[in-house]
Amino acid sequence: MQTFVFRCPSTGYNVQGSFEESNSPLPTYVGQHCLACRRLHIVDPRNGRLLAERQPTTVPLPRHTEELR
Numbered sequence: 001m002q003t004f005v006f007r008c009p010s011t012g013y014n015v016q017g018s019f020e021e022s023n024s025p026l027p028t029y030v031g032q033h034c035l036a037c038r039r040l041h042i043v044d045p046r047n048g049r050l051l052a053e054r055q056p057t058t059v060p061l062p063r064h065t066e067e068l069r
Contacts, residue, residue, distance in 0.1 A: 006048040
């Protein structure tokens, strides 16, 4: 079993998480039951970041050549 630390967004406490090791590469995100707030958080075990902390992907808006009337 591998362990990692993440910060609970509700309480601000550092919480230890864990997941079962396997022969496959480290999972991208794992669900963790938070002992600080009793909620479920989706965490990247490589860096402890929550899925909700990801930077939004910006998609360029199409440029209109005509003015709107």
